[in-house]
Amino acid sequence: MHGTQALAPVPEAPGPGPGAPARPTSLLSARPVRLALCLAPVLLAGIWAVSNRPLLYEGVRRLATADPRWLLAGAGLTCLTWVAASCVRQGALPDRLPPGLLLASQFAAGAANHALPGGLGAHAVTLRFLRARGVPLDRATASIGLYSLVRSVAKTLVLLVFLAASPAWRRLGGLVPDGRLLVPVAAVAGGLLASVGVLLTVVRPLRRPVTGLARAALTDARLVHSRPCRVFALWGGAVAMPLLHAGALACVGASLGLGLPWEQVALAYLAAGTAVGALPAPGGLAVDAALVWTLVTFGSTPTVATATVIGHRLLTDWLPLLPGALVLSALIRAKVL
Template identity: 70%
Template structure:
């Protein structure tokens, strides 16, 4: 004979305010401690980078202490203009309208994120997250980043060619070009990498559908962007302005430190060094800096002056904006803009 069922017990008393619901698993990302750690991680990253490079940072600061402050102030203005130009290119690469203030803040924060990942990946990661929070689908956001990178590299090459066509500095650069025996292996490796990247979606079936969707989205957005004169001006005008603004910053630093080269040669050296080795995935542009010092010396600057100018350029463009950039990045994370 079955025993009668036990009467239901009294309902559970509610816990104290703020106590977790035993029937509900708390979300890890909703935890206050995790959110705080995410907000503080850029600051910790900036502090670790400064400690790891303290000798270089100290040397650059000592050399810059005796520089002309007015030229350095002008260089700082060009650094701010570079962020504005980057924001113009980002907006020009996308048909959707983005909030200008948040877009500019995201590009300022992206500069700090570039120290975490090489080859501009940090800036692209921040921009991708910003576009996703603005309601842009992942495929279209990724396509806009690809268009940004393509237009920026193309515009930089065109600006370099324009300077070479109108400047006698091309003779000096001609002497710096590697011989055919050294250039052919590099071109072969680059061509092989491009062929392999293009063949992967064809050979691997799981990649075919995402790759096709990406190509369709990229082509559709590129056509729409280039059908709007305002977007074309923002995209290509900003892309052409970015290397010129960066080169102007180097000219200002060189003038402040007594580099002793005409501004045209400094601009050509900057464009040539960045175009030649800008694709090397080195954090902080180490390969670009080495090529830039070598090119400035080839134009007639002393090695000490060239090295000091490049260090000063990095201080002004990367190291000084690093702390405020990480603060902006943390603020955007806390505000859930990223």
């Protein structure tokens, strides 16, 4: 009968017991992966500090007896280098980027450079930052290429100006490669260029993305150079970066009694960085060795020159390493990178 018809049982919601549905494996595994990415920069910074205890001790000991006013000026110039790098990054891209997050990413990129040689760490951090801001991969990669090209051209122009203004360049013959090495180096470079050309000509799947990347790079380069604000940020920041680094080195040298005029210190920094800066050595060890040799060639004592280079490396790279690693971890955790 209708009045006595049994009601259909209502299914109960599964509780947290064995009947509950399992959480997706991707969600369970995402947390450990993200935690590992956040802790990796801090761990790398700690390992590097432990493995370089003698250098850290010597740099700290020398800086403890240095003039704090010059060191403070060097620290201020070092902070300005991150601002200049942010200007170049923004100038290389038509899209507007958030200034605060861009500056934080460039500060964190310095810590990443100690794990990868040749500036690859900073480029990787910047690429993740641009991708998180919605910039397509080809345009983000093109902006990094434009950034690197403009920095190299600007640094070369600044070096040429110092070479023309200072007669001390005649003492730098030791930094010029031996003529016997130029032939095999040129042969290797020519072989690499020919191989790349053959690959791009024969392999169509490889030619297509490279052609698209080159097209995006040319389009964005024309666009940024049509805007005066982008041109000023791009080239002004690129010219300022080597001058700020050289100024920080000169301040450290003045605090330790290096005894060289600032233009010779700047020339030494530019010449040493240009001569061996392309070597794939994390942390700039080859540049430091060449810089010590150049300062001694200009008339400094080996002890003070070594202390100046160690102090400069401590001020510009080692002291910001742990804060940069923490900022990098925080940006990863906040999904900015």
